[in-house]
Amino acid sequence: MFKSFPGFSVLEKIQKEKIHKRKRNFSWTTLKLFFIIALSLIVACLPTEAFGIEGMTVAQQRVISLFVFAALMWLTEALPSWVTSMIVVVIMLFTVSDSALSFLREGDNVGKLVSYKDIMHCFADPTIMLFIGGFVLAIGMTKTKLDVALARVLLKPFGTKSEVVLLGFLLVTALFSAFVSNTATAAMMLAFLAPVLRSLPADGKGRIALALAIPVGANLGGMMTPIGTPPNLIVLQFLESINNVVITFSEWMLRMAPFVLLLLFLAWLLLRFLFPFKQKRIEIVIEGEMKWDFHTIVVIATFIVTIFLWMFGKELWGLNTNVVAMLPIAAFCAAGILQRRDLEEINWSVLWMVAGGFSLGVALNKTGLGELLVQSIPFDSWSPLIVMIISGLVCFLFSNFISHSAATSLLAPILGLVASGLGANLAPMGGPSALMVGVAIAASVSMILPISTPPNAIAHSTGFIEQKDMMKVGIIIGALGLILGYAMLIVFKF
Numbered sequence: 001m002f003k004s005f006p007g008f009s010v011l012e013k014i015q016k017e018k019i020h021k022r023k024r025n026f027s028w029t030t031l032k033l034f035f036i037i038a039l040s041l042i043v044a045c046l047p048t049e050a051f052g053i054e055g056m057t058v059a060q061q062r063v064i065s066l067f068v069f070a071a072l073m074w075l076t077e078a079l080p081s082w083v084t085s086m087i088v089v090v091i092m093l094f095t096v097s098d099s100a101l102s103f104l105r106e107g108d109n110v111g112k113l114v115s116y117k118d119i120m121h122c123f124a125d126p127t128i129m130l131f132i133g134g135f136v137l138a139i140g141m142t143k144t145k146l147d148v149a150l151a152r153v154l155l156k157p158f159g160t161k162s163e164v165v166l167l168g169f170l171l172v173t174a175l176f177s178a179f180v181s182n183t184a185t186a187a188m189m190l191a192f193l194a195p196v197l198r199s200l201p202a203d204g205k206g207r208i209a210l211a212l213a214i215p216v217g218a219n220l221g222g223m224m225t226p227i228g229t230p231p232n233l234i235v236l237q238f239l240e241s242i243n244n245v246v247i248t249f250s251e252w253m254l255r256m257a258p259f260v261l262l263l264l265f266l267a268w269l270l271l272r273f274l275f276p277f278k279q280k281r282i283e284i285v286i287e288g289e290m291k292w293d294f295h296t297i298v299v300i301a302t303f304i305v306t307i308f309l310w311m312f313g314k315e316l317w318g319l320n321t322n323v324v325a326m327l328p329i330a331a332f333c334a335a336g337i338l339q340r341r342d343l344e345e346i347n348w349s350v351l352w353m354v355a356g357g358f359s360l361g362v363a364l365n366k367t368g369l370g371e372l373l374v375q376s377i378p379f380d381s382w383s384p385l386i387v388m389i390i391s392g393l394v395c396f397l398f399s400n401f402i403s404h405s406a407a408t409s410l411l412a413p414i415l416g417l418v419a420s421g422l423g424a425n426l427a428p429m430g431g432p433s434a435l436m437v438g439v440a441i442a443a444s445v446s447m448i449l450p451i452s453t454p455p456n457a458i459a460h461s462t463g464f465i466e467q468k469d470m471m472k473v474g475i476i477i478g479a480l481g482l483i484l485g486y487a488m489l490i491v492f493k494f
Contacts, residue, residue, distance in 0.1 A: 032078040040069040048109065053376045057111020060369040062096050063360075067410075070360060074406035075398065081406045082349035085356020092119055092363055114366040122358040126322035127237045128351055133325025134227040135346045137306065138180040140299040140332050143342075147176070149290035151192060162206055162277035165284060167268045169193065169213040174221025174264055178228045179307075181347065182218040186455035189214050190462065192286050197464055204278030209271040211464045212473055215447055215455035216267050220481075223444045224260045225310075226252050226321065230354055231408035231443040235436040238361055242370070242416030243432040247494050249310040249321045259488050263445075267477055274472065298335040302328050350405065357409025361416070370417050379421025384429040387422065391415055391435065392442040392482050399446035400474075404453065408443050415439060433494035438486055445481030448474035 044065035048056045051064070066088055073084040094100055097116040105113065122128075141147040151172060158168030169189065177185040193210060200207040222229030226236055226249055236252075239245040290296060306327050313319035332338035364370045391411065398407035419432035426432060446452055448471050450460035456474075459465055 029078055032076050036069060036072040036076070036078060039072065040065050043068050053372060055372060056369075057109050057367070058107070059096050059111040059113055059367045060372065063363045063367050063369050066092060066096075066363065067360060070356070071410050074402050074410060077402060080349070081403045082353040082356070084406075085353045085359075085409075088356050089119060089122070089359045092359055096363055096367060112366070112368050114363055118362050118366060119359050122355045122362060123352075125237065125355065125358055126320070127233045127358070128355060130227060130322045130325040131230070131233060131351055131354065132346065133306070133328055134179065135181070136328045136332055136338060137303060138184060139342050139345070140302065140328065140337055141180070143337060144293075144296040144299045145288055145290040146296065146299055146303075147180070147188060148286060148288040151176070151188070152286045155284055155286070160281045160283055162280055162282050163272055165282045166206075166209055166213055166271060166277075169210060170217040170264050170268055170271075173214060173217030174224065174260060177218045177221030178224035181350075182222045182229055183454040183458070185221070186214050186218040186458045189217070190458055192284065194462070196282055196284060197462060200282075201278050205275035206277030206279060207464050208469055209275035209277070210282075211459050211462050212271060212275070212470065215453060215459045215470075216271070216473065216477065217264065218455040219444055219447050219453055220260050220263050220267065220477075223441060224253065224257050225249065227325075229440075229444055230350060230405040231440040234354060234357060234405065234408045234412050235440045237358060238412040238416040239432060239436050241361060242365070242413070243419050243436070245432050245494075247433065247437075248314045250312060250315070251494060253311065255488065255492055255494060259485065262484065263477070263481055266480055267473075270473065270476060275469075295335060295337050298331060298337060302331045353403070353405050354409065357405070357412070360409065361413040364413050364417070370413075370420075373417055374421045377421065379418055380423060380425055382418075382422065384422055384426045384435075387418060388429060388435055388438055388486060391418075392438050392486060395439045395442035396446050396478060396482060399443040400448045400452045404443040404446065407446075408439055411439055412436065430490045430493045434486070434489035437494065438489055441485035441489075442482060445478045445485070446474075448478065 044062055046061070048058060048061050051061065069091075070084060070088050073079060073087075074081055079087075092114070093116055095104055096114050097119055098105070098113045099116040100113065104110075138147075141150075154172045154175065155165075155168050158164045173185060173189045176188070180188075193214065197207045197211060200210075223232065226232045226247075232252070236247055239247065306324060309319055309324040309327070310321055313324055314321070329338070395407055395411055398410070415435055416432070419426060419435050422435075426435060429435075447456055450456050450467060450470060452474070456470065460467075460470065
């Protein structure tokens with residue numbers, strides 16, 4: 001993440017620890033890789049008849065093998081998630097594309113292959129551009145110190161009473177997380193909070209509540225907007241590509257903002273109850289001043305215009321959300337705010353991770369495997385409610401142990417097909433949107449362990465939180481999020 005972002009040193013430390021851990025467990029990682037590769041090759045080499053799906057082609061079988069490979073790699077984290085995504089894309093190009101190895105394109109029953117251009121287009125998918133636009137806005141805010149100024153202004157109304165300051169940190173962290181990456185937001189807020197945590201009484205529980213407010217606010221706040229967290233954009237892309245359902249920026253916020261605010265309020269009550277403050281007053285001091293110059297004015301104006309167009313541009317002028325995301329890129333480049341070095345600091349690993357998930361969806365559709373599965377599996381005989389409950393629980397379980405993006409990338413293309421198969425049966429339960437957006441909610445409320453999300457790891461790195469405290473809060477908020485989230489999606493349909 002951008003090096004001048006407050007709290008960058010925390011991110012760097014955690015990243016180095018993860019790399020060191022992988023090196024230390026090299027033998028175990030090698031064993032996992034061997035098992036996953038062997039199993040994937042077995043799936044790829046079985047006779048097509050072994051799958052029990054009439055009409056399956058060799059290309060479709062290879063796609064299933066790739067799904068097995070990606071799922072096991074993401075679940076075991078044998079390699080970083082973005083590395084797995086890149087490997088999947090490359091294997092796909094060499095095995096199931098129309099530019100694959102010649103001997104893999106020949107023979108009986110090979111079936112329909114995927115255009116190599118369609119696979120590579122995943123790296124420039126409009127959704128990826130939307131993400132980049134969000135990253136660029138964050139860079140502009142950081143370089144002009146607008147983030148620091150906003151944090152100071154937004155936290156000031158909450159005064160110095162400990163419990164009210166806790167609420168302030170939850171709300172402000174959530175607000176930043178709606179427009180800036182969850183990880184960067186958590187690092188920034190920890191930089192502001194660290195001096196306060198060190199000053200609180202060692203025998204009090206209040207600092208546990210404050211430290212936990214960082215991951216809770218960051219994880220929940222990311223649900224508020226489509227750009228807040230990768231799972232949101234992943235499900236939106238598959239809703240549009242598989243189910244022909246388009247949810248605008250304003251429609252998303254209209255539904256999700258009240259839901260997130262309710263969860264934040266419940267989280268505040270929970271943290272107050274579990275970890276009461278011994279010290280009744282807290283003084284928050286945020287250092288750093290914003291300079292009122294040309295660059296600052298450009299960033300503020302661009303931020304306001306971009307958010308306005310994201311929310312109302314579609315209704316007023318027919319502007320697509322992804323197109324609007326290009327505005328801050330052009331404005332910051334033209335004004336000299338965005339430099340070459342800044343582009344190098346964009347979190348490309350997240351973008352590659354998302355693109356890899358999209359490529360699996362492309363292969364599923366272009367080889368005809370998706371249509372074949374819809375025809376072969378009696379989805380219409382399944383209970384829509386049971387499907388929604390199981391999908392939410394599976395995503396919640398996965399997302400607590402692997403990255404939220406990986407879990408959503410794995411489930412979204414499959415659930416997109418399930419939604420198509422259920423058809424009209426899904427309408428009373430909120431339609432395809434409820435099924436798919438429910439997965440994004442399930443991913444975001446998954447915060448039981450320090451490894452569940454980067455914000456959790458950042459908060460745990462303070463040393464003030466024991467894993468049992470994080471698990472207790474994570475389980476309760478996760479259960480509330482799933483129950484209230486699906487209730488909201490079913491009652492207030494997108």
